[in-house]
Amino acid sequence: MTHTEIDALVKSWIIDSATREANPRVQRIVLRLVGDLCKAIEDLDIQASEFWKGLEYLSAAGARNELGLLAPGLGLERFFDIRADEAEAKAGLTGGTPRTIEGPLYVAGAPEGKGFARLDDGTESDAAEILFMQGTVFDASGKPMPGAKVEVWHANLLGNYSFFDQSQSAFNLRRTIIADENGRYQFRSVVPSGYGCPPGGSTQQLLDLLGRHGRRPAHIHFFVTGAGHRKLTTQINIDGDEYLWDDFAFASREGLVPAIHKISAKDQLAAKGLSQPFSSIDFDFHLYSETPAAPAAEVERIRAAG
Numbered sequence: 001m002t003h004t005e006i007d008a009l010v011k012s013w014i015i016d017s018a019t020r021e022a023n024p025r026v027q028r029i030v031l032r033l034v035g036d037l038c039k040a041i042e043d044l045d046i047q048a049s050e051f052w053k054g055l056e057y058l059s060a061a062g063a064r065n066e067l068g069l070l071a072p073g074l075g076l077e078r079f080f081d082i083r084a085d086e087a088e089a090k091a092g093l094t095g096g097t098p099r100t101i102e103g104p105l106y107v108a109g110a111p112e113g114k115g116f117a118r119l120d121d122g123t124e125s126d127a128a129e130i131l132f133m134q135g136t137v138f139d140a141s142g143k144p145m146p147g148a149k150v151e152v153w154h155a156n157l158l159g160n161y162s163f164f165d166q167s168q169s170a171f172n173l174r175r176t177i178i179a180d181e182n183g184r185y186q187f188r189s190v191v192p193s194g195y196g197c198p199p200g201g202s203t204q205q206l207l208d209l210l211g212r213h214g215r216r217p218a219h220i221h222f223f224v225t226g227a228g229h230r231k232l233t234t235q236i237n238i239d240g241d242e243y244l245w246d247d248f249a250f251a252s253r254e255g256l257v258p259a260i261h262k263i264s265a266k267d268q269l270a271a272k273g274l275s276q277p278f279s280s281i282d283f284d285f286h287l288y289s290e291t292p293a294a295p296a297a298e299v300e301r302i303r304a305a306g
């Protein structure tokens with residue numbers, strides 16, 4: 001079949017000629033996607049057995065709740081970031097902290113700290129490197145933002161996230177920090193390890209067929225919000241990780257790899273009440289003003305709540 005013939009056929013299936021109430025946005029998107037799929041079936045001579053394998057694959061991935069992992073693995077979540085960056089640049093928004101993907105592992109409702117929070121529950125203290133991370137949240141005019149909200153979450157030493165990993169305590173390695181009167185935030189935690197897709201899972205199964213790995217460099221996630229400003233969704237990577245620029249989810253970006261310093265001076269340890277060296281990261285967040293000139297920065301999606 002020609003693509004023109006396919007277009008006519010698919011239109012006859014998707015668009016009912018009788019004028020019924022329809023959602024025109026859904027009509028338009030479904031018409032396009034089914035048409036594009038039929039063209040791929042035609043052009044690549046996709047066999048019926050291959051088609052059903054694909055549907056069965058998606059069903060299994062859905063049943064395992066892995067579609068939110070598959071999307072970044074295929075680059076699709078990164079693609080929405082690229083488009084959001086373009087929209088912001090077009091609206092004149094430049095110079096803020098780069099965004100990068102949310103990923104599938106956020107959990108709403110983490111405990112709140114004022115200016116400071118400790119994220120880890122201490123269970124990995126024997127093996128872990130202690131991390132302090134701190135900085136200032138700045139508004140669009142470059143002024144500190146007291147009261148800005150910094151939501152932070154990251155993996156443990158095994159690369160696992162609490163809630164999804166039921167062996168961890170509730171909200172381990174997850175907190176909300178309200179910036180202090182100077183717009184400052186700080187947290188104490190442990191230096192996380194990188195993440196790997198579940199070995200027996202749907203995402204890794206497809207990655208294997210593509211000849212790809214399913215690893216992420218060690219990273220820390222953030223939502224940063226402040227009155228009158230666009231929500232920032234971002235991450236920082238732990239410098240030196242072997243997967244730093246080889247992330248299966250394509251989330252590593254220039255500007256999101258802060259220096260990590262090893263602190264071992266006695267007076268600095270004493271100031272923290274510590275007897276062992278710790279790592280320290282300084283990182284500021286720069287937000288953009290809310291504006292109708294760019295699409296909303298808040299992405300609507302179903303999120304877990306602890």
Ligand code: MBD
Pocket residue numbers: 069072101102103104105195216249251
């Ligand atoms: C993660 O920790 C993550 O951040 C993403 C994007 C995908 C899988 C695991």
Ligand code: FE
Pocket residue numbers: 103105195219221
């Ligand atoms: Fe993550």
